[in-house]
Each structure stands twice: as C-alpha cells, then as structure tokens.
Amino acid sequence: MSQIKPRVFKGARDFLPEQMLHRERITDVMRKVFKKYGFSPIETPAIEYLDVLAGKYGEDADRLIYRLDYKSGTKDQAALHYDLTVPFSRLVAMNPDLTLPFKRYQIQPVWRADRPQPHQGRFREFYQCDIDAVGSKSMLIDAEMVAIAYEVLKTLGFTTFIIKINNRKILNGITQYAGLEASMTQEVCRSIDKLDKMSWDDVEKELIEKEFPDSSIQKLGNLLNKNLTLDNLSEALPDNALAQEGIAEIRELFGFLKELGVDSQYYSFDLSLARGLDYYTGPIFETKLSDQPHMGSLTGGGRYDQLIGMFTGKEMPAVGTTLGLDRIFTAMQQLNMLEPIKTSTKVLVAVFSKEEMKNSLQLASQLRAFDIATEIFPEPDKLKKQFTYADKKGIPFMAILGQTEIEENKLTIKDLRTGKQKLMNIEEAVKVILGNLTLED
Numbered sequence: 001m002s003q004i005k006p007r008v009f010k011g012a013r014d015f016l017p018e019q020m021l022h023r024e025r026i027t028d029v030m031r032k033v034f035k036k037y038g039f040s041p042i043e044t045p046a047i048e049y050l051d052v053l054a055g056k057y058g059e060d061a062d063r064l065i066y067r068l069d070y071k072s073g074t075k076d077q078a079a080l081h082y083d084l085t086v087p088f089s090r091l092v093a094m095n096p097d098l099t100l101p102f103k104r105y106q107i108q109p110v111w112r113a114d115r116p117q118p119h120q121g122r123f124r125e126f127y128q129c130d131i132d133a134v135g136s137k138s139m140l141i142d143a144e145m146v147a148i149a150y151e152v153l154k155t156l157g158f159t160t161f162i163i164k165i166n167n168r169k170i171l172n173g174i175t176q177y178a179g180l181e182a183s184m185t186q187e188v189c190r191s192i193d194k195l196d197k198m199s200w201d202d203v204e205k206e207l208i209e210k211e212f213p214d215s216s217i218q219k220l221g222n223l224l225n226k227n228l229t230l231d232n233l234s235e236a237l238p239d240n241a242l243a244q245e246g247i248a249e250i251r252e253l254f255g256f257l258k259e260l261g262v263d264s265q266y267y268s269f270d271l272s273l274a275r276g277l278d279y280y281t282g283p284i285f286e287t288k289l290s291d292q293p294h295m296g297s298l299t300g301g302g303r304y305d306q307l308i309g310m311f312t313g314k315e316m317p318a319v320g321t322t323l324g325l326d327r328i329f330t331a332m333q334q335l336n337m338l339e340p341i342k343t344s345t346k347v348l349v350a351v352f353s354k355e356e357m358k359n360s361l362q363l364a365s366q367l368r369a370f371d372i373a374t375e376i377f378p379e380p381d382k383l384k385k386q387f388t389y390a391d392k393k394g395i396p397f398m399a400i401l402g403q404t405e406i407e408e409n410k411l412t413i414k415d416l417r418t419g420k421q422k423l424m425n426i427e428e429a430v431k432v433i434l435g436n437l438t439l440e441d
Helices: 017-036 085-094 139-156 168-177 182-196 200-209 214-224 230-236 241-259 325-334 357-369 383-393 403-408 426-434
Strands: 047-049 078-080 102-111 125-134 161-167 267-269 283-289 299-303 318-324 347-349 374-376 397-400 411-415 421-424
Touching: 017 102, 017 125, 017 139, 017 325, 047 085, 085 102, 085 125, 085 318, 125 139, 125 325, 139 161, 139 241, 139 283, 139 299, 139 318, 139 325, 161 168, 161 241, 168 182, 168 214, 168 241, 182 200, 182 214, 200 214, 230 241, 241 267, 241 283, 318 325, 347 357, 347 383, 357 374, 357 426, 383 397, 397 426, 411 426, 421 426
Parallel strands: 161 267, 347 374, 347 397
Antiparallel strands: 047 078, 102 125, 125 318, 161 283, 283 299, 299 318, 397 411, 411 421
C-alpha cells in the first residue's frame, strides 16, 4: 500500500493539548457568562440544505459557502454551516412553540471558502460562539449582547478593546440622504464597511467605479469623512425619519449599557461600521483591539428582525452576536496572554513495584475523589524516568508511596517546580495540591 503524506487541509488546524487547554478555558468563561444572562445551549447540524443558507448573507459572502459535492444541482444539494445565525433561524421556524423571548447560546465550528490569513485569525474552519434572542424588540436585549461581549473579554484579561456600535437604520437613512434608492443600501454598506481598512479616498474610488452619482458620493463623504457624534448626526439629518429612529435606538441602547455597568471607555458610536451581512435591520456591533489593528473583529453581531420571516412568512424580532474563539485565541497568543501549559494533571502518582501498585492505585482514587486531576504511572519503573515524564508534561506535583510511606499511612509530595518534598498525610497533601502551594525548605 502506498504511503500517504500526512497533511492538514489549508485553512484548518490541529490543536495539541497546550492549545486545547487554553481554548477550553476561553469557552468555559463564555459559557459561564452566557448562562448568567439566561441563555441556554442548543446545537444544529453541520450540514444544511444549500437553499437554507444561500441568499441570506449577501453576494460576497454567498460565494464563500462551502458547497458539498452531494446531489449537485438538485433540491437536496447541501453545504456546510457558513455561520450559526441562519441555521438558528431555521431551527426557530421549525419550533413554533418555543417560549419567547427565546435566548440561546451555541458553540460549534463553521466553514468558509475564504483565503486563510492566520496572523489575522482568519481560517476556513473555525469556531463561532453565538448568543441570540428571539421574540423581543427591546433595546435591552441588544444591550445585553454588548454587555456579554464586554464581560467575557474583560474576564479573559483584555484591556484595550473597543466595541463599535452603529445602526442599519442610520445607514439606510444615509442612503436616502445621498439621494440613492433603497436597493442601493447594501452596496453602500459594503463600501462603508471597508473604512476600517481603507481611507475614505480609497472607498470614494470604489464608489466611483461602481458608478455612484457624484452628488451622492459627495454627500456620503460629508458624513463619513468626519468623526460625527450621535448629536452631530441628528443635527445633520433632521428630517430623515429612518436615521432618527436608528439614532434613538442607539441612545436607548447606550442608556441600558450604563445601567448594566458597562464601562463607557469600552464602547462607542461609529458611523463607519456597516457589518457586511445583508440580514441586519437595526443596531450592529463589532469589537476591535486598539493595539492590534491587523486583527479582525473579536466579536460582531446585530439585530435581524426579518431573517426568520424568510422561513416562516412573518416577521419575528431577533438579535445576536458571535464571539470568535479563534480570533480571541490568536489575539491572546500574540499579546502573550497565555501562560505555557501542557496538561491539566495536577499530580502524578509514582509506581515503584508491582507489589506496591495496589497502594498507588488506591492513592490515585483517593486524590480523584477530591476532584484532583491525577495520573498514575502505568508500570513500575525507575523514579528518575517518572520524574522526567512529569517534568516534560508540566505536572507540578508527584506523589511518592514507598514502603515507609505505606507503613506510616502517609505519602511524600514532591514539588517539581522547587525540587522540595515533604512527608504528609492525605489531608495535608490535598490542601497543598488543591491550593497549588509551593513547597519550600
């Protein structure tokens, strides 16, 4: 049989324990915060019918859907998740008896036929950690999305992020102000959304290439080329009902954020934020790192009151946001926020001989009963070899149970970080290990 070269598909990755332990900790933080706000877990299939996914994201994003070579050209053609929002909308439509408002979180991989950019945390297979709420138009729900993103990032140790907030109604109103048809809103948004990577001059060139009227481009430039506050924008568009509605929603959202205790230095109104997906209808939000401009958004989402209606035939208010596990993990790596770790094991129980194996097994069981992650060396061997194994894995303690310890009903705990050891009873050992205490002379 010919040998196959082992390789990973471009844009996908393997994760060893030293990465997975950190990723698990990040998702553990997320789950804890999600549950604090009343969100419950769900899961949807990785595979969806193509017609369920296609036509929901916009022309640019639709091209990135991973279509499967399965019944191509038929109504049964399938594709992999592009995101978790559209499958969630499909799930809501198929479960009309859900208690509203329905608040869910979902942590699963998604796939996009995109150009991988690892330094920016962009991959073809990556995890999204989503929260969504269906059945309420209250801006309090939108504010909770921002508050959750804020709390997760602060808990993980980020200090230099900013959550940018805008409203699609404002952008729709600006389209009207520029003298453009409502059908042009998505094109306007796609160009505006690039302002975090391009200058206004570059965006202006793009609008010219798209054959936007000169008068419209000039009006857009008058607004977007300035750092307008909500008050400034309200004064600039006094007769635009749609923009004024969006401004009022943002003000209400900001009021809720203040009451929720979200520090105002971590969020701001940003007129250039557009979010490229077509299904947004109200407030939109996105988190950027101030000291890592090359990194994409860590979190992003918004209100999508019409998406579920594409499956049910009637509008249902909904809002959600995603926290990008891979972007967050990549950013923490680059910012040296992750302490080296290779294992979750706290103690290795040494084995001297076959005769003493029984006692070592009993000790391991005792330690595990105290919820201490414990390994036992699988076979009798030289103590030096067992020390080397524990040291390479980064296990902080070894439990040594020789004939003397057995006779005295005690054990010796060796701290591999300091090289010191001490004879003690099981209760003392548990206190040292659980407390991660350092043994000294």
